[in-house]
Amino acid sequence: MSRSPSSTPAGPAHPADDPLARERSHLSASRAALRAMREDVEALDISDVTANWVNAQILARQIDERIKALADFEDTPLFFGRLDYLHAPGADQAEGASGERFYIGRRHVHDAHGDPMVIDWRAPVSQPFYRASRKDPMGLVLRRRFGYEGGNLTAYEDEHLSDPAETATAGRLLQQEIERPRVGPMRDIVATIQPEQDEIVRSDLSGTLCVQGGPGTGKTAVGLHRVAYLLYAHRERLARTGTLVIGPNRSFLRYIEQVLPALGELTVRQATVDDLVAHVEVRGTDDTAAAVVKGDARMAEVLRRALYSHVTMPTEPVVVTRGSRRWRIPAYELEDIVRELLDRDIRYDAAREALPQRIAHAVLVRMERAGEAPDDRVQDAVARNAAVKAAVKAIWPPVEPAKLVLRLLTDGDFLAEHAEGILTEEEQKAILWAKPVRSVRSAKWSAADAVLIDEAADLIERTPSLGHVVLDEAQDLSPMQYRAVGRRCTTGSATVLGDLAQGTTPWATRTWEEALAHLGKPDAAIEELTAGFRVPTDVITYASRLLPHIAPGLTPVASIRENPGFFEVRSIAGDDGVVAACEELLRREGSVALIAADPRVPALAEALTAAGVPYLSPGEETTAKVRLTLVPASLAKGLEYDYVVLDEPRAVVDAEPDERTGLRRLYVSLTRAVSGLIVTHTAPLPPQLS
Ligand SMILES: Nc1ncnc2c1ncn2[C@@H]1O[C@H](COP(=O)(O)OP(=O)(O)OP(=O)(O)O)[C@@H](O)[C@H]1O
Numbered sequence: 001m002s003r004s005p006s007s008t009p010a011g012p013a014h015p016a017d018d019p020l021a022r023e024r025s026h027l028s029a030s031r032a033a034l035r036a037m038r039e040d041v042e043a044l045d046i047s048d049v050t051a052n053w054v055n056a057q058i059l060a061r062q063i064d065e066r067i068k069a070l071a072d073f074e075d076t077p078l079f080f081g082r083l084d085y086l087h088a089p090g091a092d093q094a095e096g097a098s099g100e101r102f103y104i105g106r107r108h109v110h111d112a113h114g115d116p117m118v119i120d121w122r123a124p125v126s127q128p129f130y131r132a133s134r135k136d137p138m139g140l141v142l143r144r145r146f147g148y149e150g151g152n153l154t155a156y157e158d159e160h161l162s163d164p165a166e167t168a169t170a171g172r173l174l175q176q177e178i179e180r181p182r183v184g185p186m187r188d189i190v191a192t193i194q195p196e197q198d199e200i201v202r203s204d205l206s207g208t209l210c211v212q213g214g215p216g217t218g219k220t221a222v223g224l225h226r227v228a229y230l231l232y233a234h235r236e237r238l239a240r241t242g243t244l245v246i247g248p249n250r251s252f253l254r255y256i257e258q259v260l261p262a263l264g265e266l267t268v269r270q271a272t273v274d275d276l277v278a279h280v281e282v283r284g285t286d287d288t289a290a291a292v293v294k295g296d297a298r299m300a301e302v303l304r305r306a307l308y309s310h311v312t313m314p315t316e317p318v319v320v321t322r323g324s325r326r327w328r329i330p331a332y333e334l335e336d337i338v339r340e341l342l343d344r345d346i347r348y349d350a351a352r353e354a355l356p357q358r359i360a361h362a363v364l365v366r367m368e369r370a371g372e373a374p375d376d377r378v379q380d381a382v383a384r385n386a387a388v389k390a391a392v393k394a395i396w397p398p399v400e401p402a403k404l405v406l407r408l409l410t411d412g413d414f415l416a417e418h419a420e421g422i423l424t425e426e427e428q429k430a431i432l433w434a435k436p437v438r439s440v441r442s443a444k445w446s447a448a449d450a451v452l453i454d455e456a457a458d459l460i461e462r463t464p465s466l467g468h469v470v471l472d473e474a475q476d477l478s479p480m481q482y483r484a485v486g487r488r489c490t491t492g493s494a495t496v497l498g499d500l501a502q503g504t505t506p507w508a509t510r511t512w513e514e515a516l517a518h519l520g521k522p523d524a525a526i527e528e529l530t531a532g533f534r535v536p537t538d539v540i541t542y543a544s545r546l547l548p549h550i551a552p553g554l555t556p557v558a559s560i561r562e563n564p565g566f567f568e569v570r571s572i573a574g575d576d577g578v579v580a581a582c583e584e585l586l587r588r589e590g591s592v593a594l595i596a597a598d599p600r601v602p603a604l605a606e607a608l609t610a611a612g613v614p615y616l617s618p619g620e621e622t623t624a625k626v627r628l629t630l631v632p633a634s635l636a637k638g639l640e641y642d643y644v645v646l647d648e649p650r651a652v653v654d655a656e657p658d659e660r661t662g663l664r665r666l667y668v669s670l671t672r673a674v675s676g677l678i679v680t681h682t683a684p685l686p687p688q689l690s
Contacts, residue, residue: 019156026117027079029111069107079104082156083101083102083144084101085100104126127198133195181642185621186221209524210515214556217529222529244270254619277453280443297518305422311342315331317334322382329363451480455480466492467493470495474498477505502667504637512526536677550663565676583611590642598632599651650684666689
């Protein structure tokens with residue numbers, strides 16, 4: 001590997017001989033070209049091309065979005081790499097096939113002649129930037145990485161991939177990028193995606209992929225870059241069908257929300273599972289026993305049975321009077337029609353809508369036999385006939401999903417009838433509401449109830465499917481929640497990201513195979529990421545002591561950070577010691593979190609306030625003045641900070657209903673720090689840590 005003079009600006013006297021100066025001039029030229037591209041769009045006059053106001057609005061919005069997508073952010077490098085190919089890549093390559101040298105960046109930039117100045121990192125021609133190796137140079141002679149300070153290009157680093165004399169070393173620029181202190185929300189990793197991550201990012205849209213990875217292995221980053229990649233590779237299809245990123249809670253979504261826009265993707269919806277199933281207002285909570293039963297996949301069958309119990313076999317004939325004639329469809333024939341509809345794989349409402357037409361058809365057959373020649377209009381009229389309507393209402397009445405669930409949860413006999421042989425009596429008792437509830441509106445629905453309503457709604461009417469769904473922190477979902485996500489990608493695919501060791505719900509996934517089956521994607525490939533980009537070696541080694549107790553069989557994360565970080569377990573006398581540890585870490589650069597068991601948070605908030613140390617809540621953006629976030633352990637998942645003070649491990653474990661969940665919560669809390677961790681305690685540490 002050869003290196004530039006790093007950040008020393010001094011170079012040869014003539015800029016033309018100085019490679020760094022040449023690269024800088026390509027950067028300025030690319031910036032100018034991007035500006036010109038933006039100005040071209042801004043100058044578009046649409047007054048002549050749009051016939052009406054609505055079209056003009058749509059076009060204006062598209063132009064607006066395009067202008068936004070063409071923005072040049074001063075401190076974001078426009079390109080971060082360069083590839084010199086031995087030969088021009090095949091003439092069939094989509095972008096820039098004519099040249100042998102390509103600059104790789106966040107977006108495509110071309111000059112006034114349409115020749116590429118910067119190639120989108122997602123283009124096929126860019127792939128060797130992430131994948132080429134000495135073993136397989138992929139046609140490259142040179143891979144160059146650029147170092148920036150703010151928006152200024154200050155360094156570069158070369159790999160001559162086909163030069164046998166050059167030895168492979170971990171690049172310093174790459175390492176620097178990985179070790180950069182964290183400030184504010186999550187940022188993209190587009191300049192440093194690693195080969196095993198790139199394989200996930202670029203894997204095909206058609207298949208579902210599940211990624212098991214320990215803390216800080218880049219699952220979230222990979223999932224977000226995968227969306228950006230898929231939107232590039234399948235722009236039209238996904239614009240039609242839509243993409244969705246699902247995260248565990250609001251603060252997590254706020255933490256990741258800027259990554260996709262920074263990659264130029266402004267249209268991806270980000271939501272929690274609760275958002276997806278928000279059919280009712282959630283104001284209640286379940287005890288664990290109830291939540292476990294409600295989240296169990298067997299509930300789907302209970303709901304199905306309860307719904308279809310509304311279908312009543314006809315006992316009376318339908319008699320349709322038209323003019324002077326009466327047409328009679330006997331009960332046994334109606335029954336055949338109903339049975340045939342029940343056997344078909346269609347939703348409850350689709351069958352309900354088909355029923356009047358089927359009955360009308362039976363009437364028409366009789367009319368024809370009697371020598372009449374009825375047409376489609378007659379069939380429609382018969383289907384709307386009062387007698388037919390009344391029969392349909394009696395046989396296949398409309399059902400409201402929330403009312404169905406309400407009845408199951410409040411009417412013990414109704415529940416018993418449909419849960420017979422599926423749920424035990426005890427399980428039924430666990431989910432029955434103690435007090436009667438009058439209406440859907442007055443019910444205190446829980447999050448698990450909303451998922452049941454979503455299941456019922458889907459039994460009645462098919463939920464539309466998106467093109468691709470990324471499901472992060474997937475290990476925590478209940479089987480019923482997996483089903484809710486799965487029905488949103490029945491005709492699309494999913495990327496499932498998670499860590500079995502970080503499962504902290506009572507229903508947390510035991511195996512990915514099981515989870516994928518509930519999701520409806522049993523054939524998904526399962527990949528594992530084990531290189532850790534976040535947590536320093538000493539810290540991850542300490543946290544990994546818990547692995548045999550929380551997820552035996554999982555591979556511990558191997559930290560690839562060179563910076564050894566800073567790690568201390570400190571016995572203290574009281575909350576003053578916690579505040580002191582925070583103040584100590586605040587003297588360093590970067591973000592600081594105080595993570596504590598949820599019940600400890602109020603006392604610590606008071607201690608910080610008393611000491612005059614300002615702090616934020618998770619999801620609030622840090623400022624130069626306030627860099628400390630007080631994080632309840634229950635919200636720490638998925639987040640990261642430069643420095644962490646972890647308060648009282650024993651309390652973190654004890655705050656959970658059982659020890660294994662407690663230890664998993666502790667594992668999550670211990671693995672949030674990038675540069676350093678202080679564990680403070682007054683009580684003895686959990687023995688599993690020793
Ligand atoms: N290839 C990479 N280059 C630079 N930074 C990376 C790379 N991959 C991951 N990171 C960084 O490592 C940190 C951890 O990544 P991320 O949050 O995606 O991990 P995770 O596996 O989702 O962790 P957790 O299980 O704790 O949620 C992030 O700051 C991310 O930007």
